[in-house]
Amino acid sequence: MAITAATAATPHPWQADASPRRHAACPALRGRRRLPVVRCQSSSVDDKPKSKRGLLDNASNLLTNLLSGGSLGAMPVAEGAVTDLFGRPLFFSLYDWFLEHGSVYKLAFGPKAFVVVSDPIVARHILRENAFCYDKGVLAEILKPIMGKGLIPADLDTWKQRRKVITPGFHALFIEAMVGVFTKCSERTIFKLEELIERGEHGEKYTIVDLEAEFSNLALDIIGLGVFNFDFDSVTKESPVIKAVYGTLFEAEHRSTFYIPYWNLPLTRWIVPRQRKFHSDLKVINDCLDSLIKNAKETRQEADVEKLQQRDYSSLKDASLLRFLVDMRGADVDDRQLRDDLMTMLIAGHETTAAVLTWSVFLLAQNPSKMRKAQAEVDSVLSNETINVDQLKKLEYIRLIIVEALRLYPQPPLLIRRALRPDKLPGGYNGAKEGYEIPAGTDIFLSIYNLHRSPYFWDRPDEFEPERFSVPKKDESIEGWAGFDPDRSPGAMYPNEIIADFAFLPFGGGPRKCVGDQFALLESTVALALLLQKFDVELRGSPDEVEMVTGATIHTKSGLWCRVRRRT
Template identity: 45%
Template structure:
């Protein structure tokens, strides 16, 4: 039986003061902080967190009004940084009587369970969750004490990398080295901390959210196991730079390529090695200055169309879903820029937007699935979800095939000389450039490249715009300063390429939005040979999640001030 109670300021002044000052005998922690959450709609407010254990009673004090707190309490408190023990109790807040209390600024609210544990949870989870705050505080001391330091061997690493290139014989020698390696060489290596997690922790929410909570507990690099899967999670900027730039040849896209193969094939995002270098050399020249200048004008025209739609909605008092509108805007822009095709999705629904989101959601589900059911023969013909994915892919692929065929007929008829500044005035698209260049590429590879530009360029751009406008809506001062710059530089006209260097504050606003809400929030790599990063040994075959989200929120690199 769960009992609910609101303690008013008049009836519990001493208790309030004790909790706020962490002098209460059962206080675990007391922290003042600013909450900036991903919950939709997101919110920002000042909170004080006080977590108290009195044998089944958990106090959460000093709460301010939270948007949609009643419907998303677990997600809200998780993003706020509340420890797992208090989150454990939050499902009670879904009840209307408690929700009404929390939406007012209570001094203290609590939920009590007579048996000392919440309903529907295993009792063994409770002690571990109660200790989460203490684990975080002890992490630095544990590392300093040398707990994670073990003897490894520098020469062994060099030999392993050499053996990996010798095939079966090298594998046999590597096994011998693993067995007898400690007798070779010298050096100190740090053992990577092992985080405890479960598949349940990532279900029903974006994967990068629980990774942030674990980052606070275990630091910049740790190992995480989910059933048969094991990952290294990197939230350290220096380690990330080593993997992505300094020694990038030692890493492949790994799981990312496997996840995206069904939709992007060997396109730029999932491609590795020579395929990636070859396709990048083919596509990047299409984005020369003459082309960019033409595209900026096109972007301005599409944006003006959206502005008219928003003005009409404002005049009528109609609510609009900005993410949907930005998705349609970016699809129209990508359509013209890449294919010279007007999807006109701001005016009509042609199904492409929904098809793109269906395949993206499927990719996300596959990334956290323990069993690859989509690989089972005939499963795509039985599963309703897989049928929907197949239909969405067919719509996108058929559209791309039609656009390629149309553009190819146009290129075959023209008599223009191709050079690095080549651009057809009637069709200044990337597709036209690629076909006119005579690039020796298969139809499948061309479609993979175009699919990547369509899906990745459209969805990520829409997300950046959505979060930027959300942040601006919360910061009137920033919004006013940005508006002043735009009015000063542009007035009422569409921007051109020369204006870009003068929109300095606007650029800073977009960059800050990308810091707070990076696209994508997690990068995926796989080690294809043994590597050493500082004191850490990375084994060949390790799958790695690089959390851009965590790096962008690191107190080591970013002051926690307002947007």
């Protein structure tokens, strides 16, 4: 459950909401609106001459120079072409400007300037070495009405308190128990696909289905059972709670991609139809969570953390994170805070997993030899028994496919930070040796997309090569970067920011790193392994027809439509 993922609703402040997305397989997703369409490949460096910039572009740059032009010293400046930022995801433009201006640059836009970071050395400084000099800034402002004081938008004091309580919940025995939940929910999806094939709608032993919608349903079921012991069963049915969950997810994404926070205006929640619906959806979910919290507290079995971490989860009726949080001695908390915690995990842990699985299949479908290699590994490791952790440890190639999909399509593509006090950033690779002074209040975009596709830190950065994570990489010419070394984090099942020295940040890094990273990675591994064990998958059309849109995470425009057939 990628709680960095909401970093899950990473704001892209300049993009408008557009492009309806249709999900025939998931009624709750019908009518969803997405951002403007972008092909799955970035364009080359933006070389629009300044003379060709329009009146809006020039006015925006002038305003920036007047209000914030001198506040960031000699940092390279990507003067905002406002018109470049409409019509495609922000992270594409940030990548183009990264190639043109370097790993740390100022993005001038309207009344404000942002610092864009695309360098692991600088990212390490912000996320780990000087982490408490920064908060979530505009991200927290957007998410607070939805997540309250959950881990992501929480102020520093609340975060420190809740982190100490929540982190122990993701202990080894709980994660092992959750593998059974991952398997159960994945088997629902497998059974549904088998039923669709049996109907023979296409006259052959295959079905055409939107796998992105199916993965979305699957991820929601896993979060429901694993976090608060509630079975959405969204793979097979639709309920008011499921509709409300999707409505809230969509509003979180809408707010993360809309430039003007009109929802803060007086009376908006009663006047604007989508805001009325949002508050109605929020009430449905909150009522559901309140009921679950009440039931959990009525059956509370208080114990110390150590005893809770030694429970026999296989025999526990409701082996959920909620059960752990309620039973923890000395961690008494009001229902509102507990509800905020659960809401945060619901929002943060849902779409990220669906997106990881979507792009994993998208990449494999274009690389049949890698798909066959993955299926051969699955066949050699899995039996008909329920998957266990020992088997997952043997699925090395499947795990590398998941992390390579996260490298190419990071969820989210941006992290947001705001400086709480003045700081001095390192110059990074090919940056100013003396670094860059930034004043308090500076908003920073950590471009995970740029880090993961940087030609300076990755060989063939745009290629799908899961094997790359098994090979050490060191570049002596990059001062301050320790390179990529799988042995740097012994025992880790998945590559992480330590192994890559912050050139790979699928779940952030430092103290505010996602607490549910192993949960998210293991559920993705189980789901992908079981899918490949049963089916061959190919895209219905050309890869170019799978258009990319983004908001909180990177999605397709109209679903990942695939031809799914039983393996022979």
